[in-house]
Amino acid sequence: MGPKLPSDSREKILQAAFAVLSREGYENTSIHDIAEEAGVAQGLVHYYFKSKQKLVLAVLFEVCQKMNVYTAEGTAGALAAFENFKVLLRTQPDAHSLYIQLMGVGLHDKEIGAGIRDNIRMERGHVEDLARQVLAERETDPSPSRAIASVVWAGVIGIMVQKSIDPEFNADEAVDALAAMALSAVYPSGQRA
Amino acid sequence: MGPKLPSDSREKILQAAFAVLSREGYENTSIHDIAEEAGVAQGLVHYYFKSKQKLVLAVLFEVCQKMNVYTAEGTAGALAAFENFKVLLRTQPDAHSLYIQLMGVGLHDKEIGAGIRDNIRMERGHVEDLARQVLAERETDPSPSRAIASVVWAGVIGIMVQKSIDPEFNADEAVDALAAMALSAVYPSGQRA
């Protein structure tokens, strides 16, 4: 028999919380349900996570880690990230569904809101870095990279939402169009008056 | 004393529900709170709206009406819509906040989900019509209009989300960039004005 790590139950609870939250939805999920899914007693959930809020915060952190798409740099990295996103849309619908829900919760829960906000800022920052690298490769003005990142990340969120809510939504087509628009906008031709 | 319209209380409840839901959040809002805000008895809420779900559905319909941005057609209509959206971001933060929350709720509530889904499809359809008009004005292939609409509406949702969650988000810059990308993408790739 392998050694019984003290964090074994903690991990089971975390996975169960993710499963129940994404399956049943935030407002339909009780600590009791999570404990049942994890196969432990209700009290143990509060032993490892002081409150429901802290547990959901830990789950949010877990979800964010499942959504990483950055595997390379420069133009190739940008193209790869869009491809990775298309794969994630197929393989991680639960994580996306839960993320969308926690966005809503975060609007009125200080801690969860801070978690979501930090995640969005970080992701937008990654996109901005990629945009700057692409612009540098083309030896053009790097100043629009922030605006581009705002739009690209908005598109990512919006595609996630439409895909989650509408099963008929053509996500691949949308991602391809977003990629084309983003990479053509990086050219200096898109200047505004 | 003015004449007491029978629909007066119903309207008061609807407005109160919008106010409390957007201020406190969905899972922190009870029928009791809404009745108190409206200045009526608890039972009256169930008299006019059979259930909490039906009430929220009516509020969702109300919210969607506050988010209309289409005032003209063709390229001018598209530009006007983006400008109207920028105004809405400043004037209707409550409606946007509530809409985002109901997106999350709709993922696990059949009726609210159907309401959100129909709204998204309709909005995307409006954008697609505008895109087709713009492409027609330019006498180019209208086939990419669906993909463009998917990306533009994704951008709209994503900008709403980022603006609601992050007070420091520069929404005007993002909308301008989205407009520029959308209107330049309408050109067939390779041609530049």
Next chain:
DNA sequence: CTCCTGTGATTGAATGACCAACCAAGTTTG
């Protein structure tokens, strides 16, 4: 080798609060 004991892990029941929905009785209005 056995017993003892302290500590963290785990249990399940109790607490106190809250809520959606229902209802029976009152009020207004046409």
Next chain:
DNA sequence: CAAACTTGGTTGGTCATTCAATCACAGGAG
């Protein structure tokens, strides 16, 4: 008067959190 409207209390249930009690086990004492 009858129908629509309004009231506020009741009901049956759920929930997060707390807590006292039990368990597993490691390691020191005898």
